[in-house]
Amino acid sequence: MTETLVVENLATHFFTKAGVVKAVDGVSFRVGRGKVLGLVGESGSGKSVTGFSVMGLVDPPGRIVSGAIRFKGENLVGKSEEAWRSLRGARIAMIFQDPMMTLNPVLRIDTQMIEAVQAHERVSAEEARKRARDALGQVGIPSPEERLKAYPHQFSGGMRQRVAIAIALLHKPDLIVADEPTTALDVTIQGQILAEVQSLARDTGTSLIWITHDLSVVAGLADDICVMYAGKVVEQGSVDDVLDHPLHPYTNGLLGSVPSRNRRGEPLRQIPGMTPSLLSLPQGCAFQTRCPRADAACRHNIGMTELREGQFVRCVHPHQEALA
Amino acid sequence: MxxxxxxxxxxxxxxxxxxxxxxxxxxxxxxxxxxxxxxxxxxxxxxxxxxxxxxxxxxxxxxxxxxxxxxxQGDLGRSFVFNMPAIQVILMRFPATLELALVAMLWTVLFGVPLGLWAGLKPNSVSGKTIMAGSILGFSLPSFWVGLMLIMTFAVMLGWLPSTGRAEPVTMFGITSSLWTAKGWAHVMLPSVNLALGQIALVIRLTRAGVREAMLMDYVKFARAKGLTQRRVIGVHVMKNIMIPIVTVLGLELGSLIAFAVVTESIFAWPGMGKLIIDSINLLDRPIVVAYLMMTVFLVILINFAVDVLYSVLDPRVRLKDSGS
Known part of the structure; x- marks a missing residue:
């Protein structure tokens, strides 16, 4: 079976006046058909830029400098803008973080949906409208026919995100890149949206890249997980492996900073310090400045090693005791 | 409402x-x-x-x-000089000024918006920077000097266009205007360009700022993620958003163009209201001055109101607030 998406050694750099920002620096992962990949990391870890790279939507001064993005076997890096455009929205769709900002405030919902249909298929406005209405119904928006005539500001945040999801689903894409789509919503809506996206993806065989900083979201949703730090993948593997016995001190720290019932009363563990500036990364492991296990050996670059079957980590001092 | x-x-x-x-x-x-x-x-x-x-x-x-x-009762006094109702004297001159202002507005939209769009989309290109530098000139050069230079260049040295006056108006479709003839356009060309220059500069800067801001918005990225062509993203998604401030400013500017075309009308001897007001102030023809200023105020109020209505057409969020009040 061919994978829906294979990303190999992707590097996306931003050429700013202050220097070259290596927002994504040698990232590799694969997403199988109908599978969900959780891309986890703090703000500035490069997870969103990875998502935009897959969409071909990296704006100057940023660009993909090397690596390959193989979508159903075909490398997209270096393709023309028109080739990207014909894939975007049709085969690869995206859902954004803030539903209050993603819909154009001065255009009606039907305008924004019909244009999305007609961008990829030569159909009449009437036919496109019918498709739009069905898509709204599919994501659970009541009386879709009337809602089509509304403007975005007449919807709540959760409803707007549903509209955005409906737009993403219009062409039954093979892959959806979801960039923290539930972060801006309250918890009950978040749960509904997660459940809906999951079932829709399962029904249509759509693969998902779910970008988030929220490990609890990933735990219930993803098949595989990729933990990013400062533009690099530091740990990847199946969701159960990574969450049950994290090998990288950073993953361990992330999990420790999630409040849990089992550690009630104890102070919450946190990762000290802040994400380092991507302009002045330390030599070797980027996490060494905040890592409890760091020593002189961490100043050397190391690659990913497979410490368990299917679980890779980039660390000199991994939590191997978890394996024992 | x-x-x-x-x-x-x-x-x-x-x-x-x-x-x-x-x-x-x-x-x-x-x-x-x-x-x-x-x-x-x-x-x-x-x-x-x-x-x-x-x-x-x-x-x-x-x-x-x-x-x-x-x-x-609708009587703003009789002109001391013309011995006619002041309002009538002004209204006789009004079409000429309106013509001039509308043509200047046409140049403003025709050149200001596309140039601003270009400068906003390619802010670091040579052409974009040239446009911005040019707009500074448009702002800062005094209008009387530019007017004289236009006359020097196009009327005196090249002899392409007439330097003064307005062509004989012709009535067509019930509208009397000098713009129905080619001669009329030749006459209106220099004064309208002179009047439009500052406005074009203003609209360029406004459009550029709007475009640069809008291009960073999520809805533009989302529109691109839908697979829309660049043409549609800019022509519909960006333009519709930046038209809101542009229309507001254009409306206000139309008012001031009509009211304060004084300098341009004087230089090009354009027989409009601006020239009339200067003459009337010189002759202390009080009723004309008073009536003119009252009419100008009325006009500006009217245009502002039209802009507000237009605003609610362009921005759906404004409409909602209206029905709520």
């Missing part, structure tokens, strides 16, 4: 009332028109007679009340 309209109407009335007092005081301070209108050889008695005939012998507050009483 009705409440809104009534409130606007009351505001407009108040503005007009305050303006009328200010204008009246202003022209009173400028000087005594009798000294200019009557020949210096006239006797004291003749002067008193003329003063009484024009109603200038009354105290200022009484003059104002008389003016107000007549104004309410």
């Amino acid at each position: 009705t409440v809104y309209l009534i409130r606007r109407l009351m505001q407009a009335g108040l503005v007009l009332a305050v303006m009328s007092v200010l204008v009246f005081l202003g022209v009173f301070a400028v000087g005594d028109p009798i000294e200019i209108l009557i020949s210096p050889e006239a006797t004291q008695f003749e002067k008193e007679e003329a003063r009484r005939a024009l109603g200038l012998d009354l105290p200022l507050w009484q003059q104002y009340l008389v003016f107000l009483e007549n104004a309410v």
